[in-house]
Amino acid sequence: MSATIAPTVAAPPGRRRRVGIWVAIGMAVLVVGAIGAALTAGSEWVERDALDPDSAGPTGTRALARILEDHGVEVRIARDHEEVAALLSGDADTLVLPDTPSLSDERLRELVDLATDVVLIEPRARTIDLLIPSAAMAGAAAPGVVSPACALGDAERSGGIEPGALFTAAGGVSACYPVDGAHGLLMALNGDRRSSVVDGTVLFTNAHLADNGNAALGLNLMGRHPLVVWYQPGLADTDLADTDFTLGELTPPWVSPVIVLFLIAGVAAGIWRGRRFGPLVAERLPVTVRASETTEGRARLYAQSRDALHAADQLRIGTLERLSHLLGLGAGATAQEIADAAAARAGLDRGAARGILLDDVPATDADLVDLSQRLRQLEDAVHARVRPERNPR
Structure with a gap:
């Protein structure tokens, strides 16, 4: 009994070439996807490390936290508002506060009231209004070192800085580092309590702390008490009951009527300019024309x-x-x-x-x-x- 062995037929070169092209395309897509994922992850890490006292990256603030500890100040990092409330005693402590969009105004006021001093290092219009009601944002400063030009001892001992964001305030608020009618540092005093507003994103990060008087200013503003509670909120740190807004809640009230008006106008324009359904001519196309007729027509x-x-x-x-x-x-x-x-x-x-x-x-x-x-x-x-x-x- 003999066995029949089927011959092996090699794939034609054209088919192998097409398969190779698709494999190359797939590999290119995977490489591009991997690069995009790496860049996205890198940007997420940069955002997460911004002003973080545990981060040694350019946007972190570990250097300032170490300087405070070297001067005998205990730095405690809190990543949710409940931990901040537990650490603050209100006797001799400083709350370092970044932007907190996930906290309600009531909870943010509670945290501010628990601290002896508050240093706002990532000012936004909402947090400035809660901390110093008479203050407001006033743009950004041009490059260049600015002297304190005020009677505030912490600023005078620190020397000149290059302020980032600028602020304005009414009377009763100490203002330093003037630029075109605005200031780079605001401080409101209420007895022994004081609230400071300064742009720490360009002064207190690891990349800029050694410039000018940045390190001295950070130490003077935050090192007045033996305890610094540095609030670094996490992504899940919120006291808002419902943060998933609908599209209707996020859009202005006039958007829905305008959309309805556009739809009505589109339907009206379609009826006005539209053609009737059905064939335009009774003759069925294509029409067969003899070559001799075409030739005779051109000749005529x-x-x-x-x-x-x-x-x-x-x-x-x-x-x-x-x-x-x-x-x-x-x-x-x-x-x-x-x-x-x-x-x-x-x-x-x-x-x-x-x-x-x-x-x-x-x-x-x-x-x-x-x-x-x-x-x-x-x-x-x-x-x-x-x-x-x-x-x-």
């Missing part, structure tokens, strides 16, 4: 316009195409090459052949008839030399 148009040159061009184009095919010149041959080849094969003068196929210009209908006859005679002569056994017509 040429005759009515008395355009002998255009008619001659059409006759020459047809003759040149047939001669090129007959002589085996291919589609890339020029009219001059076809004329020279036809003259050589038919035994005619090259100039005479070019005159028939290219140069002679018929001025009258009689000239056009004569040219058509000479074109036919030239084609017949070439055909007789190439295929003498066959009738050219």
